Amino acid sequence: MSEFQLYKKRDFSVLVTDTLQFFKQFWKNYFRNYIILNGALLLLMLLMYYLMFKDTFQNMYRPNINGSWLMFNDNPILFATLGLLFTVIIVALIVITTAFPMAYLKLMSTTDKDSFTATEIYNKIKGYAGRMIMFGIISLFIMFPIAVIVLAVAGALSIILIGIPLLILAFPTILVWTMQSMYVFVEEGAGYFEALGKGWKITFNKYWHVVGSTIIVFILIMVVSSVFSIVPMIMMFSSVITSGGQPEAMVMTPTMIIFYIIGIIFSFLANNILYMQQGLVYYSSKENTAHYQAFSDIDNIGKDEE
Secondary structure, eight states: OOOOSSOOOOOOHHHHHHHHHHHHHHHHHHHHHHHHHHHHHHHHHHHHHHHHHHHHHHHTTTTOOOOOSSSSSOOOHHHHHHHHHHHHHHHHHHHHHHHHHHHHHHHHHOOOSSSSHHHHHHHHHHHHHHHHOOOOOOOOHTHHHHHHHHHHHHHHGGSSTHHHHHHHHHHHHHHHHHHHHHHHHHSSOOOOHHHHHHHHHHHHHHHHHHHHHHHHHHHHHHHHHHHHHHHHHHHHHHHHTTTTSOGGGOOOOOOHHHHHHHHHHHHHHHHHHHHHHHHHHHHEEEEEEHHHHHHHHHHHHHHHOO
């Protein structure tokens, strides 16, 4: 029986601490399976990213040197083929990365276990993939325009100060609303607009707890991730100083590239923390309305007496 209480009423602090507690308890099984299912795709994405953009990055601060080996005008068929393959890999990574914590939590809720095989998780992800892709496509035409408008309005209002807090809250609010709507759409099989409505209720029922904890987790991830981008920047500017202030001295060295690659890998791994936190928000909302844990406790009383 799992020691982690999935269905549980959570406030701001508990959403943060339970998210960290989850990974403290289950990180070995969780990330081992994550790497098994996602590792090859992630490495392929990094390889293609490097091959497609290495010249661009290396010549970023050297305007006298032209572009990249991969130019549309030189070889449109190769350009289109690699671009399409890269897009497919990115979409697959996003689907698996987003669905992985959903599948893990679903297995915990239905099997009462906390350790699973990659096959168990993969089979659950396969069942999610279709509706997740459908949700993403529809959201490009519904949620994306809404997000652009809201962020644009908040950005414009930031000129008169009142927009600054709106701008700070706008992104995490849209993120939570989208994630919770996706959970409802995928887990409950709801229609798209029904899912948006339920996702809205989950977001605003305990708004400051849910959005506030999301901001904290997001900041935590960003602070740690920034190390991998700050180090290459420091190395670049150091090369300019040592060269007497010549911008052309800023070159992407192998060490810098390694830092960026590690940073991308870490970002994919760290995003699991945010996705898991959103999963706990969803299961907390289920507990608030259906009281699953109370019924579970009653059932356990009978088992204990036996």
